[in-house]
Amino acid sequence: MEFSHGSNMGNDESSSSFSTGKSAQERGLSHVPESYVIPTSHDPNLHPETAKVPVVDLSGLRHGSAQRSLVIQNIKNACHLGFFQIINHGISQSLMDGALSSAFGFFNLPTPEKMKLMSNDVHKPVRYATSIKDGIDNIQFWRVFLKHYAHPLDDWIHSWPANPPYYREKMGNYCSEVRKLGLELMGAITESLGLGSAYSSDKMNEGMQVMAVNCYPPCPNPNVALGLPPHSDYSCLTIVLQSSPGLEIMDMEEGKWGIVPKLPGALQVHVGDHLEVLSNGLYKSVVHRAILNCERTRISIASLMSLGLDEKMGTAEELVDEQHPKRYKESSFGDFLNFLSASDIGGGKAFIDTLKIIK
Numbered sequence: 001m002e003f004s005h006g007s008n009m010g011n012d013e014s015s016s017s018f019s020t021g022k023s024a025q026e027r028g029l030s031h032v033p034e035s036y037v038i039p040t041s042h043d044p045n046l047h048p049e050t051a052k053v054p055v056v057d058l059s060g061l062r063h064g065s066a067q068r069s070l071v072i073q074n075i076k077n078a079c080h081l082g083f084f085q086i087i088n089h090g091i092s093q094s095l096m097d098g099a100l101s102s103a104f105g106f107f108n109l110p111t112p113e114k115m116k117l118m119s120n121d122v123h124k125p126v127r128y129a130t131s132i133k134d135g136i137d138n139i140q141f142w143r144v145f146l147k148h149y150a151h152p153l154d155d156w157i158h159s160w161p162a163n164p165p166y167y168r169e170k171m172g173n174y175c176s177e178v179r180k181l182g183l184e185l186m187g188a189i190t191e192s193l194g195l196g197s198a199y200s201s202d203k204m205n206e207g208m209q210v211m212a213v214n215c216y217p218p219c220p221n222p223n224v225a226l227g228l229p230p231h232s233d234y235s236c237l238t239i240v241l242q243s244s245p246g247l248e249i250m251d252m253e254e255g256k257w258g259i260v261p262k263l264p265g266a267l268q269v270h271v272g273d274h275l276e277v278l279s280n281g282l283y284k285s286v287v288h289r290a291i292l293n294c295e296r297t298r299i300s301i302a303s304l305m306s307l308g309l310d311e312k313m314g315t316a317e318e319l320v321d322e323q324h325p326k327r328y329k330e331s332s333f334g335d336f337l338n339f340l341s342a343s344d345i346g347g348g349k350a351f352i353d354t355l356k357i358i359k
């Protein structure tokens, strides 16, 4: 069995989980739900090392070509690792604060109000769910989340939470801005692959933006629980805004978890599975997880950008030759959702693994 936010605990369309290990019961963690397995090597460490995370200053992207080339090179180096922080990204602090306060406002609502949106159907464009089973010892809250599509905004905003009353406006403003930023970044990324900045712009313009609004309330046992299991995102690109640290990334070379350091005003960027596919494995989707703490609620707002629901992402032909054969099958966001709802989450296979032609 696998540690996962599996179907009965709120299947999660942003990600597919990695890694297996002994069950919680086998390891004597009787108060941890049976279907959660914290792999032995992945136990949360309450004093984690700080991850080495590149910081990319985006201001040069909008300046002359020499400055732009430098930023593109920094993005290229960062994408090889699969994760970076961005500063001078153009999204104002007040917009970010507005998004965070709307999220806090929503999760602070009385339960019946939130339950109106409750669903475990991963195909639903707007839903609230929990990856916590009530009544299991003290662990009543682990991670609760709200997922909603955000593009085209006018198609979806009316199905978003009606409360708190400012939710739609504040979250909507943030979503529009972070989407623009994502499109700009995607252009810079395809440029860094030698494909040109417009390579995927038409399809990305028509693409999906899924918001994963995560809430991790204080956990009484943060040493035996996780907010989100190790996973990579299916997206091309995910941009995350967080209220406080708690995101960890895996250093694949060292096989170690490291916590992403606090950098006020910065946003986090994850390379997703679909970018790994596009780049023929030059860029790697980063394995990450969220740890918990016993003191304060943590909110993270992930904006997952991909091509349209049924639009297949394939490897760029320009990156395939005899020395570099195609390594991945093509797939769409819809394929990912089908994978998730059909697969036994206990199978322990990540979506990206199902796409690999060459392991």
Ligand SMILES: O=C(O)CCC(=O)C(=O)O
Binding pocket: 014, 015, 212, 214, 228, 233, 240, 242, 246, 247, 288, 289, 290, 299, 300, 302
């Ligand atoms: O809470 C975080 O920082 C991570 C969120 C995340 O990985 C996700 O929503 O896919």
Ligand SMILES: [Fe+2]
Binding pocket: 014, 015, 231, 232, 233, 288, 302
């Ligand atoms: Fe994620």
